[in-house]
Amino acid sequence: MGKDYVQAFNQMHNKINVLKGEESKLPWSFNVIAYSPEAANEINRRKTKEIKNYISFQIQKELSLAQARIQQQVMLETQQVSQEEAEQFFKQRVQELEEQEKEFLNPEEIINKYRKFRLNEEIALSKILINQRDRLKLRHLKNESYEAALVAGIEAIKVAPVNGIEQVEVLNPLGLAYHKSPEIQFIEDGDWVVYKQEKTIADVIDEYGDRLHPDDLNELETRLSRVYGTDAKMYSKDAYSPSHWENLSKYNRTFGFNDVPHTGQYGQSVANYHDYLTVYTCYWRSQRKVYFLSWVDDYGNEQMDIVSEDFIIPENHTERRVKDEVNNITKKIIQWLDPETQIVYSLEEKWIPQIWEGTRIEDHIYVDIQPVPWINTSIERPYDVKLPIYGAPYSAKNAPITSLFDRGVPWQKLYLFVMAKWLKLIQQDRGVVHTFNTLMVDEQLGIDETLRYMFDMGFIPINPIANAEAAQILGNTLKMAETINLSNSNQLSQYTQILAFIEQQIGISMGVPREREARTSPNTNVTDNQQDLIQSSHITQPILALHNIIWENVLNALLNLTKERIKKGAKTWRFILSDEEIATIEISPENLDNFDFGVYVKQNEKAREVLKQAQLHAQALIQNDKLNLSTFIGMLETENLGEFKQMVRQMENELSQRELQLQQQRLEAQAKQQEREIEWREDQQQHEIAMEEMKGNIQKEITVLKEQSKNPEQKDDTLELKKLEQKEKELKEKIEIERKKILQKQKESDENIKLEKEKLKLNEKLKNKKS
Secondary structure, eight states, X not given: OOHHHHHHTXXXXXXXXXXXXXXXXXXXXXXXXXXXXXXXXXXXXXXXXXXXXXXXHHHHHHHHHHHHHHHHHHHHHTTSSOHHHHHHHXXXXXXXXXXXXXXXXXXXXXXXXXXXXXXXXXXXXXXXXXXXXXHTTHHHHHHHHHHHHHHHSEEEEEEEEETTEEEEEEOOGGGEEEEOOTTOOOGGGSSEEEEEEEEEHHHHHHHHGGGSOHHHHHHHHHHHHTOOSSOGGGSOTTOOOTTSGGGOOTTTTSTTOXXXXXXXXXXXXXXXXXXXXXXXXXXXXXXXXXXXXXXXXXXXOEEEXXXXXXXXXXXXXXXXXXXXXXTTEEEEEEEXXXXXXXXXXXXXXXXXXXXXXXXXXXXXXXXXXXXXXXXOOOSSOTTOOOOSEEEEESSOTTSOOOOHHHHHHHHHHHHHHHHHHHHHHHHHOOOEEEEEOGGGBOTTTHHHHHHHIIIIISOOOBOTTTTHHHHHHHGGGOOSEEEEEOOOHHHHHHHHHHHHHHHHHHHHHHTOOGGGGTOOOXXXXXXXXXXXXHHHHHHHHHHHHHHHHHHHXXXXXXXXXXXXXXXXXXXXXXXXXXXXXXEEEEOOHHHHTTOOEEEEEEOOHHHHHHHHHHHHHTHHHHHTTSSOHHHHHHHHHOOOHHXXXXXXXXXXXXXXXXXXXXXXXXXXXXXXXXXXXXXXXXXXXXXXXXXXXXXXXXXXXXHHHHHHHHOTTSOOOHHHHHHXXXXXXXXXXXXXXXXXXXXXXXXXXXXXXXXXXXXXXXXXXXXXXXX
């Protein structure tokens, strides 16, 4: 069976792609945190400072209020102002202090703030690392290394600078060799690691040219000048890439062998030189002597630094022996006093790990044999030094490496064997064969005409005595036509069932059943299929968990490399974080020396489910005018539950502030309404009092006139009485007019209040749209 045949019936290809597809869709969010004690001290200092500022303000506030009361009393006693003006003065002072108090958080708010407080350096490095993820295509590389873990059972990623810029490279497991203790899981914690690659001459010169010996560089450039065109070895006969080092020995890569399908000076090199160079890169762990220099600064804080063994010790030093109770060893401590600063320095000798590197090109060119200059040594963890190749073998404890792919290989081989039998049976299948008795064909019609009748008319004209001699010999056994069944469909059906069984066993052995390939059974319901998917994912979850840990280590290594480049002067960064955010970050290199930073990767499955549910329920906020569309889209784009929570908290704060503003506006509107109602009541009362007085005076005059009209001695004042009655009538009409005016004024006030409420609602909607 050829390679094309094997690929055509490979049942494991889709299963590997299913797992790769699942991994590519998983959220991959991370944050940078400063985990050193100095970072915690810095946050505590800031928190303490804010609490002290709050307490100082409260004391100052009480003093200011006391002074305001004294000034108020003095102003009243000296009669410079009235009582109302003095009260207004004190009220204004209280309002000024309340406005100033809004600039300070209370202790409870300060504590809540610093529970999730992030330093500016943490935020800046997080954004830089997100940009590195997009620039280096880390998502794609992560998915490719996951395929290596599934197929080869081991993955390895190199994190190192190339020409001063950080690079991440997924290594081919077939070119990897390493040595570590059996109980150590990760390659970067081992003693040494070496990998073998095939590179073009141009790539080797680009990467190592500035550090090669002139003779070696001249040799490579001479070889490069002999290459006229595309290397013909790229077009191998079996479509197998020639870059795999096990198929590229020193002999079969030279010019003129039959395994190269194209020859000629424009197809490949014209001399006995090959176009690919074998490059071996090795990293190994060594030890170096250093001094731990410690002292106490002017603020009483203990400081420490690591200096090389070339550090010059002052002549006025003293030595003493100190017993280490923890490790039960005696240490030698060197101390001296700096006469200028009067600081006592202590020096302790230690041996810490050091990483070396070396590269060999072909069999005789060596380059970069030196201590790795960019390996970061932490003061807090000086012994935690990693090799720059990160990875781990899978399922290798007390047994050879067995990948997920390896578990399905035996069944795949059996599948190909049965498939070969099945294809052979198809080739041998002849179906139903018909025989035709030509002795009974009428000679006048002939065979061709008889067959035409059979196919066109559906009947066969025969002549039983067409061959009398044969009819007499055969007698009644003579038949016109017969059928012979040469089909092997029953055997094909049996082999088809066997193939289906083997295919099922391939999925079971690899932990990828048919349901995960979107091939659900028609006899099951949705709930059962969903449960099968969940249960089968548990089988492959350990592989994914280790894969995520490896890439968390890769991110930490990339972060350390980025820190080193920032320390060398890369202070300003400008890049795109999303479709709408273009970040320009300025970071001070000296701030990075104060803390040790690490990457925290969020890969919690529970957090992922919570994020999904929260994103589904976020749509209800739009329907209730609590959220605008742009913020909602941002919530859907995020892959970090912590970032989602931060967006929700920010939205809640904005809603709370808007509610407070609206509440304040409502209170102001209510106060205005109450003032208007009080004024209206006062006007109405004064008007009613005036009307009653006028009414009473008129009534008195009428009463007097009526008494006078009863007395015959008095002058007849009938005319005057009529005038008073007319005046009373006019007064009643005037009262009615004034009453209508008051009702109209009240109606206008109510309409103004209604307009104010509608204006408040409109302002609220406009603020929601702007936010």
